[in-house]
Amino acid sequence: MSALLEVEDLRVAYGKIEAVKGISFSVEAGQVVTLIGTNGAGKTTTLRTLSGLIKPLAGKIVFDGQPLNDVPAHKIVSMGLAHSPEGRRLFPRLTIAENLQLGAFLRKDSAGITQDMQKAYDLFPILGERRNQASGTLSGGEQQMLAMGRALMSRPKLLMLDEPSMGLSPIMMQKIMETITELKSQGTTILLVEQNAQAALSLADRGHVMEIGNIVLSGTGRELLHDESVRKAYLGED
Amino acid sequence: MHDLPEQLANGLILGAMYGLIAIGYTMVYGIVQLINFAHGEIFMIGGFGALTAWLWLPDGTSLMVALPVMVLMAMTCAILVGIGAERLAYRPLRGGPRLAPLITAIGLSIALQQAIWAFYPDAKKDLSFPQFEGGTVHLAGISLQRGEIFLLVAAPLCMIALAVFVSKSRTGRAMQATSQDPDTAKLMGINTDRIIVTAFAIGAAFAAIAAVAHGLKYGQVSFRMGFIAGLKAFTAAVLGGIGNIYGAMIGGLALGLAEALATAYMADVPGMEQFGGGAWKDVWAFVLLILVLLLRPQGILGERVSDRA
Ligand SMILES: Nc1ncnc2c1ncn2[C@@H]1O[C@H](COP(=O)(O)OP(=O)(O)OP(=O)(O)O)[C@@H](O)[C@H]1O
Numbered sequence: 174m175s176a177l178l179e180v181e182d183l184r185v186a187y188g189k190i191e192a193v194k195g196i197s198f199s200v201e202a203g204q205v206v207t208l209i210g211t212n213g214a215g216k217t218t219t220l221r222t223l224s225g226l227i228k229p230l231a232g233k234i235v236f237d238g239q240p241l242n243d244v245p246a247h248k249i250v251s252m253g254l255a256h257s258p259e260g261r262r263l264f265p266r267l268t269i270a271e272n273l274q275l276g277a278f279l280r281k282d283s284a285g286i287t288q289d290m291q292k293a294y295d296l297f298p299i300l301g302e303r304r305n306q307a308s309g310t311l312s313g314g315e316q317q318m319l320a321m322g323r324a325l326m327s328r329p330k331l332l333m334l335d336e337p338s339m340g341l342s343p344i345m346m347q348k349i350m351e352t353i354t355e356l357k358s359q360g361t362t363i364l365l366v367e368q369n370a371q372a373a374l375s376l377a378d379r380g381h382v383m384e385i386g387n388i389v390l391s392g393t394g395r396e397l398l399h400d401e402s403v404r405k406a407y408l409g410e411d
Numbered sequence: 412m413h414d415l416p417e418q419l420a421n422g423l424i425l426g427a428m429y430g431l432i433a434i435g436y437t438m439v440y441g442i443v444q445l446i447n448f449a450h451g452e453i454f455m456i457g458g459f460g461a462l463t464a465w466l467w468l469p470d471g472t473s474l475m476v477a478l479p480v481m482v483l484m485a486m487t488c489a490i491l492v493g494i495g496a497e498r499l500a501y502r503p504l505r506g507g508p509r510l511a512p513l514i515t516a517i518g519l520s521i522a523l524q525q526a527i528w529a530f531y532p533d534a535k536k537d538l539s540f541p542q543f544e545g546g547t548v549h550l551a552g553i554s555l556q557r558g559e560i561f562l563l564v565a566a567p568l569c570m571i572a573l574a575v576f577v578s579k580s581r582t583g584r585a586m587q588a589t590s591q592d593p594d595t596a597k598l599m600g601i602n603t604d605r606i607i608v609t610a611f612a613i614g615a616a617f618a619a620i621a622a623v624a625h626g627l628k629y630g631q632v633s634f635r636m637g638f639i640a641g642l643k644a645f646t647a648a649v650l651g652g653i654g655n656i657y658g659a660m661i662g663g664l665a666l667g668l669a670e671a672l673a674t675a676y677m678a679d680v681p682g683m684e685q686f687g688g689g690a691w692k693d694v695w696a697f698v699l700l701i702l703v704l705l706l707r708p709q710g711i712l713g714e715r716v717s718d719r720a
């Protein structure tokens with residue numbers, strides 16, 4: 174059986190600067206795969222390319238058996254690929270409920286949408302309590318919960334999370350990681366970009382280490398967690 | 412302060428017209444951060460569309476019967492030009508340097524004026540626009556031209572319809588999302604190109620209604636009519652807080668009132684005698700614009716730029 178997402182020799186450039194220089198990886202249904210790496214490695218660029226926000230220079234993206242290269246960004250979510258972007262990117266002047274509804278923008282089953290909103294409120298009770306509050310007024314952690322909830326509203330086959338723990342307190346970060354673990358246990362397929370390598374590798378089935386546009390190391394989460402170079406570079410050991 | 416109620420009514424009528432045109436500036440700006448300087452000409456094209464419909468209708472058609480046809484024709488022409496401008500002039504420049512679409516807009520504005528001047532029969536001079544017969548009507552002690560009643564009915568209806576559309580409809584919600592964060596809107600599955608076209612179309616339709624009102628009020632259309640009206644409506648949009656549709660409405664009304672009151676009463680202010688009357692009426696809008704830019708650059712309802720995500 175072929176993987177849910179297959180990326181082959183993907184190259185992406187901003188003008189003349191190549192930010193992703195030919196990477197290949199795949200995500201199997203049910204897996205959590207993580208991309209880790211330092212600032213500017215090209216992780217966000219990779220996710221934005223998968224979502225169609227940036228056109229790749231070369232390479233192949235196949236999702237659920239269909240090539241994504243020429244699909245415009247607004248059609249990708251309906252194929253089952255959801256993206257919770259770096260920096261959360263909520264619609265700040267819309268309420269929590271409205272943000273969630275936008276996550277289900279293309280769905281027509283209003284009963285299912287209502288049900289999924291309830292699920293999001295069950296997953297993050299604070300969102301339910303504040304559902305009519307403008308999302309721009311939420312704390313960083315609450316915004317991250319909403320960003321994840323919004324991405325889930327499309328009932329994705331693959332959920333892409335870009336640095337969900339960015340800028341959060343240790344407690345909030347732990348809460349977000351627990352949520353990802355819970356989503357995983359429910360069978361959600363996740364492509365997780367993280368700077369917090371320890372947390373990401375601990376829960377990932379597979380991991381890839383990116384450095385200046387290349388994947389320099391791949392393995393299971395456990396293998397990378399115990400890899401000496403990874404421990405030195407990303408887990409602050411020497 | 413003689414005839415104050417009359418002047419207030421006058422100001423509200425002017426203001427409603429500016430507000431209707433201002434919607435086009437503010438919606439487009441809110442979504443693509445573009446000042447569509449050709450919007451005044453889209454308004455002008457609406458006026459010519461309405462006149463064309465009137466000339467096509469058989470002689471002796473009453474204006475009451477003709478008006479809906481004229482409005483429809485005005486909207487069709489303005490929307491076609493508005494959408495055409497977006498497709499052919501602005502869309503190819505999207506993502507490029509910010510100055511490029513601005514310069515294109517100014518060029519387009521001149522090109523549209525010249526096209527009407529050159530190709531519309533007799534448009535080198537002002538063309539007369541049909542008028543309601545039967546003089547003024549009196550309403551609660553205020554005398555109104557019959558043509559002004561059209562605006563007093565149309566403007567609030569348009570504004571309410573727009574407010575409901577933006578806040579309640581699916582497309583309206585998508586519009587809000589696109590204006591707040593276009594890339595993320597795409598991630599939600601929103602076709603942002605289509606939203607942008609919709610914004611241009613709504614702006615053009617509102618400008619067309621204002622153009623019909625303008626024609627009825629002043630009894631003429633001209634290829635130059637979009638310049639001053641456009642500039643004032645732009646001022647109204649900035650005054651209210653550009654990007655905010657309620658701001659456009661409020662800014663328009665504030666501007667119309669300021670203009671009417673200044674024109675009527677400035678001569679009574681000690682030391683300002685020489686600034687009274689109609690000769691200065693186009694100046695007050697810009698005085699107000701400069702004051703707003705100095706004192707409250709974000710406008711009446713605008714958010715500080717840092718509030719934008
Ligand atoms: N819009 C852009 N225009 C030009 N260069 C860009 C743009 N966005 C990113 N880059 C460059 O591309 C490279 C990869 O950036 P990217 O944001 O993908 O890295 P990242 O791995 O997500 O980093 P971080 O961990 O800091 O989020 C960087 O060198 C960055 O400067």
Ligand SMILES: [Mg+2]
Binds near residue numbers: 216217218
């Ligand atoms: Mg990044």
